[in-house]
Amino acid sequence: MSFSVTEPSRLQKSVAGALVVIYALVTIMPLAWIIATGFKSPNDAIAYPPKVVFEPTLEGYVNLFTTRTRMSPDALEEIGQPETWYDKIVRQYDMVISGPSRYGERFLNSVIIGFGSTFLSVFLGTLAAYAFSRFKVPLKDDLMFFILSTRMMPPIAVAIPIFLMFRQLGLSDTHLGMILLYTAVNLSLSVWLLKGFIDEIPVEYEEAALIDGYTRFQAFYKVVLPQATTGIASTAIFCLIFAWNEYAFAVLLTSGTAQTAPPFIPTIIGVGKDWPAVAAGTTLFLVPVMVFTILLRKHLLRGITFGAVRK
Amino acid sequence: MTDETTSRSPAVAPAGFARKYRGLSDRAVAWLFIGPSIFLLLAINIFPLIWTIRLSLTNYRANRTNADVDWVGLRNYERILTDPDIWNSMQATAHFLIWTLVLQVLIGFGLAYLINKKFKGNDLWTTIIVLPMMLSPAVVGNFWTFLYQPQIGLFNYVVAFLSGVDPSSFSMIGDVNLAPWAIVIVDTWMWTPFVMLICLAGLRSIPDSIYEAAECDRASRWRQFWTITVPMTLPFLMLAVLFRGIENFKMFDLVVQLTGGGPGSITELTSINLKREAFEKWRTGYASAYAVILFVTVFGLASIYVKALNKVKER
Numbered sequence: 001m002s003f004s005v006t007e008p009s010r011l012q013k014s015v016a017g018a019l020v021v022i023y024a025l026v027t028i029m030p031l032a033w034i035i036a037t038g039f040k041s042p043n044d045a046i047a048y049p050p051k052v053v054f055e056p057t058l059e060g061y062v063n064l065f066t067t068r069t070r071m072s073p074d075a076l077e078e079i080g081q082p083e084t085w086y087d088k089i090v091r092q093y094d095m096v097i098s099g100p101s102r103y104g105e106r107f108l109n110s111v112i113i114g115f116g117s118t119f120l121s122v123f124l125g126t127l128a129a130y131a132f133s134r135f136k137v138p139l140k141d142d143l144m145f146f147i148l149s150t151r152m153m154p155p156i157a158v159a160i161p162i163f164l165m166f167r168q169l170g171l172s173d174t175h176l177g178m179i180l181l182y183t184a185v186n187l188s189l190s191v192w193l194l195k196g197f198i199d200e201i202p203v204e205y206e207e208a209a210l211i212d213g214y215t216r217f218q219a220f221y222k223v224v225l226p227q228a229t230t231g232i233a234s235t236a237i238f239c240l241i242f243a244w245n246e247y248a249f250a251v252l253l254t255s256g257t258a259q260t261a262p263p264f265i266p267t268i269i270g271v272g273k274d275w276p277a278v279a280a281g282t283t284l285f286l287v288p289v290m291v292f293t294i295l296l297r298k299h300l301l302r303g304i305t306f307g308a309v310r311k
Numbered sequence: 312m313t314d315e316t317t318s319r320s321p322a323v324a325p326a327g328f329a330r331k332y333r334g335l336s337d338r339a340v341a342w343l344f345i346g347p348s349i350f351l352l353l354a355i356n357i358f359p360l361i362w363t364i365r366l367s368l369t370n371y372r373a374n375r376t377n378a379d380v381d382w383v384g385l386r387n388y389e390r391i392l393t394d395p396d397i398w399n400s401m402q403a404t405a406h407f408l409i410w411t412l413v414l415q416v417l418i419g420f421g422l423a424y425l426i427n428k429k430f431k432g433n434d435l436w437t438t439i440i441v442l443p444m445m446l447s448p449a450v451v452g453n454f455w456t457f458l459y460q461p462q463i464g465l466f467n468y469v470v471a472f473l474s475g476v477d478p479s480s481f482s483m484i485g486d487v488n489l490a491p492w493a494i495v496i497v498d499t500w501m502w503t504p505f506v507m508l509i510c511l512a513g514l515r516s517i518p519d520s521i522y523e524a525a526e527c528d529r530a531s532r533w534r535q536f537w538t539i540t541v542p543m544t545l546p547f548l549m550l551a552v553l554f555r556g557i558e559n560f561k562m563f564d565l566v567v568q569l570t571g572g573g574p575g576s577i578t579e580l581t582s583i584n585l586k587r588e589a590f591e592k593w594r595t596g597y598a599s600a601y602a603v604i605l606f607v608t609v610f611g612l613a614s615i616y617v618k619a620l621n622k623v624k625e626r
Binding site: 008012013014016017019020021023024027028029030031033034037045046047048049050124125127128130131132135137143146147149150152153154155156157158159160161162163164165180181183184185187188191215216217241244245246247248251252261262263265266275278279282285286289290292293294297300301304305308309 | 447500602613
């Protein structure tokens with residue numbers, strides 16, 4: 001290794017490394033704790049001192065996905081022995097599974113609304129970003145700023161008229177309503193990010209295609225789109241994560257059919273203080289995002305700063 | 312038509328092949344592409360905003376649609392600005408905003424500085440640190456209530472372990488003095504990585520040659536830090552503060568799940584307060600005026616700040 005004044009010394013590196021590792025370990029402790037709690041029995045979950053070593057059980061997950069009723073010993077005898085592993089877990093408490101819980105539905109709603117709004121905002125965003133990048137649009141800077149400024153509004157501030165508007169149009173508590181709403185919220189991010197990505201694709205390719213007799217549309221989807229795939233994909237994942245995590249609109253505008261998981265998860269706790277079930281629901285909901293984050297780490301910065309910081 | 316468009320955008324389409332176009336003109340394509348987005352934003356952002364302003368001048372209540380709606384002029388605004396409850400919320404928001412920004416800037420910059428020492432495996436650890444920031448704030452707030460439980464909560468246990476106090480003797484979210492800090496701690500845990508990432512981008516944008524030149528001039532490390540590192544990362548740091556400032560001014564989901572604004576109304580930030588007025592007390596007109604005031608405040612503060620940011624960038 002050649003000598004360089006800017007290369008940190010070995011000592012500096014190990015001290016820096018040690019401090020960062022300590023911070024990272026402290027930071028993931030709460031997450032690790034929640035994931036572990038999902039596999040504890042309710043008694044282990046509230047044990048003092050907190051249990052680090054415990055016997056893992058799927059009780060939390062069973063409770064998360066089912067509703068259960070307590071039965072008298074006579075009634076239990078009549079039913080006979082539990083047949084499946086999840087029946088056995090529930091039977092320890094003299095209970096039987098009476099049906100599925102709502103968690104599955106809420107999770108599915110999150111998936112439908114998340115993917116639906118992501119598709120729409122990326123689709124509209126790509127078109128708009130292409131136009132802003134390639135054409136002389138009157139008042140371009142003003143329009144771009146207008147698009148950005150829609151993100152500054154507190155969600156609760158526009159929630160009142162949106163609530164009234166959705167009530168009028170019959171969009172309250174529907175998937176379509178939530179998809180349109182999240183699309184509008186995500187559009188600003190998608191236009192800004194994609195414009196940055198498309199700006200980086202040289203115009204010469206399209207010009208060549210146009211000279212070869214392509215129309216604008218053909219040049220757009222045969223020349224520009226294939227080159228913007230990475231940008232489109234990372235924009236899509238950021239839109240998806242936003243829609244997945246959103247709570248304020250979801251809690252105000254949905255209550256049943258279209259309710260997503262974030263407003264639902266806190267209600268799992270119920271009266272029984274079933275922490276393992278809450279932890280299980282939280283884990284299932286958060287882990288996909290953690291996986292995406294790890295996959296996306298290279299594009300992270302650009303996505304979370306609206307493209308303001310590039311690498 | 313086609314000629315006019317091309318002559319307006321010489322950089323994009325040289326006039327030469329304009330005539331070869333088949334299909335729509337550039338201008339038509341541009342509007343076709345931008346139109347739907349602008350329409351959606353107008354329908355779901357601007358139209359509601361205008362409606363909010365209109366509602367703010369009335370005494371409308373969304374739960375009583377048949378009642379008479381009267382114009383009350385600016386009375387809602389007058390009542391809000393003289394309402395002590397709202398000033399309490401503003402204070403709670405200011406406390407939350409200032410402390411989260413201070414802590415996140417200090418820790419975030421520190422971490423970025425350390426990570427920039429390029430030790431082995433820094434990529435992996437950076438990714439781990441970033442995880443909390445990508446999660447759903449409401450769900451995060453909900454599970455922190457578990458960690459904050461007196462006695463059984465992990466947070467209380469760790470604090471007790473380190474300081475020797477009884478873990479059931481304090482309740483982070485039940486105590487009037489501790490609750491404002493409980494929300495600051497969770498927000499800092501969640502969002503420090505954001506400030507860190509932006510600072511890291513700033514630090515990495517400083518060319519090595521500047522430090523080499525400083526070294527030739529025999530500038531001390533301390534001096535290099537204050538005359539090169541800090542000023543050159545400052546625009547990035549200010550950008551991070553802008554993003555976090557706007558987000559935390561609007562803060563709702565994390566805190567509403569964590570403390571619900573309590574105990575009493577000690578952590579009732581403006582957005583939570585607004586939600587109560589609008590969707591629990593159903594004072595729609597009053598809440599709309601409140602929303603307008605909040606929006607104007609955040610927009611005003613952000614614009615002043617952006618001007619300052621641009622000045623720093625020019626330097």
